[in-house]
Amino acid sequence: MNIIEITEKFPTELHAIKFFERIRWGKKPKCPYCNSIKIAKRGKDFRFHCNNCNKSFSVTTQTSLHNTRLPLRTWLYAIALITDAKKGMSAKQLERNIGVHYETAWKMYMKLRELMVEPIPKLKKIVEMDETYTGGKPRYSPDYCDLSPKKQAELDKKIEMLKKKGVKFSKGKAKPKQCSRNVKRGRGTTKIPIVGITQRDGNVIAQVMKKLTSNNLKKMVEKYVKKEEATIITDDYKGYKKLDNIIKHITIEHKKKVYSYKGVNTNTIESFWAIIKRGIMGQYHKVSPKYLPDYINEFVFKFNNRNQDDMFQTLVANTMRKRQLTKIPTNR
Numbered sequence: 001m002n003i004i005e006i007t008e009k010f011p012t013e014l015h016a017i018k019f020f021e022r023i024r025w026g027k028k029p030k031c032p033y034c035n036s037i038k039i040a041k042r043g044k045d046f047r048f049h050c051n052n053c054n055k056s057f058s059v060t061t062q063t064s065l066h067n068t069r070l071p072l073r074t075w076l077y078a079i080a081l082i083t084d085a086k087k088g089m090s091a092k093q094l095e096r097n098i099g100v101h102y103e104t105a106w107k108m109y110m111k112l113r114e115l116m117v118e119p120i121p122k123l124k125k126i127v128e129m130d131e132t133y134t135g136g137k138p139r140y141s142p143d144y145c146d147l148s149p150k151k152q153a154e155l156d157k158k159i160e161m162l163k164k165k166g167v168k169f170s171k172g173k174a175k176p177k178q179c180s181r182n183v184k185r186g187r188g189t190t191k192i193p194i195v196g197i198t199q200r201d202g203n204v205i206a207q208v209m210k211k212l213t214s215n216n217l218k219k220m221v222e223k224y225v226k227k228e229e230a231t232i233i234t235d236d237y238k239g240y241k242k243l244d245n246i247i248k249h250i251t252i253e254h255k256k257k258v259y260s261y262k263g264v265n266t267n268t269i270e271s272f273w274a275i276i277k278r279g280i281m282g283q284y285h286k287v288s289p290k291y292l293p294d295y296i297n298e299f300v301f302k303f304n305n306r307n308q309d310d311m312f313q314t315l316v317a318n319t320m321r322k323r324q325l326t327k328i329p330t331n332r
Contacts, residue, residue: 001080001312006073016047016073020059023313024320031055032062059320064115064251066323070108074098075319078108083311088298113294115318123199124229128266129221129240131212132273133191134280135289167210192289194276194296197224197232198269199225202305204274208293214239221247272303 001009010016021029029039029048036052043049047058060066065075065268077098082089086149095105099314159169195217198208205224209216225232231248234240236255243249252264259265289297305311 002084003077006076006080010073010076011073013073014046016071016076017059019076020072020316020320023317024059024063029059032057062323063320064323065208065319070100074100074183075108076127076316078105079112079315079319080312082109083302084304085283087275088295089173090219090283090285108134110294112315113298115315115321116297118304118318118321120203120205120224120299120304122226123197123203123205123224124138124226125202125231126200127197127225127230127232128200129195129197129217129232129243130266130269130271130273131193131195131209131237132276133193134277134287134292136194144205152232161181170296192275192292194292195220196272197221198272200268204269204272204300206300208289208296212239213242214242218242218246233264235266272299275299275303 028037030037031039031048031212034050034053034054036050038051040049040051045058047056049056055275056265060068060072068075072223078094081097091102091109091191093104094100095102096103100108100157127135137210152293159293163169193209193212194206195209195212196204198204199219207220207221220245221227221232225247227247231250232243233250233252234243240249252258252261252266260267276296279299280295284295301313307316308314
């Protein structure tokens, strides 16, 4: 659902509240405290009164949005913007779009990422598994000029002519490069590993893995893949060798520059990595290790719902889940 549709369908806060009520209760509201349907009419403060337990409540009582001070219409705008952004959007952008403070926008976004975690059926048929790395400083690259000597001479001549006519060129103050000369490539890096498993034309599962070991990779397959009905494809990393003992396993030899052979490839999971990396580089720029799993949840949710038109409504329905006792940390 886009912003124009939100504006047309929910012109007032009451329209937004009624929408949430239909998703949570259907036609008849129910007391979240005693499950009674003996409910008085909605008051001016949009709250109901239970005639059975004598308590008042609203549509957000004991849900993930319990005690929110924001209008539900604002939440609908935020959900529409976030679900529409394939590669994510920064909290700063969300702040500008819905007119709240940055702290509020950040907390809203983190709450919605928490609600994007959904149960995923075990993967089967053709399954691909791979890992990628994120974070750290970029590799050092020395300054150099790609211009040929002839081109440089021509450009220097033109600059000198323009300087005589009063045109001044200034190099400006360049910021020092935030990079390292000792960044290793591939699996020798100190960056954070993310491991993903995807079913061809199906769902993806991805998680941050503190230690990339064969046992951890094996446990992940056992947890998320229906082994008796699946064939798994990986690259030739030695950590995947133990998978031969538990599942039908095919290796594509990336070390020998072989990336696809008669449909044997890991292109699906690698395309998912591309979405994550473009999202982090282009939208978030930097993600702390502490919150990286939450950002991965967002990319997984959007990828798994990519072919559905109701991603907006799915996330709205998730806000009506029973309240979690855990709180989102405020220190970043």
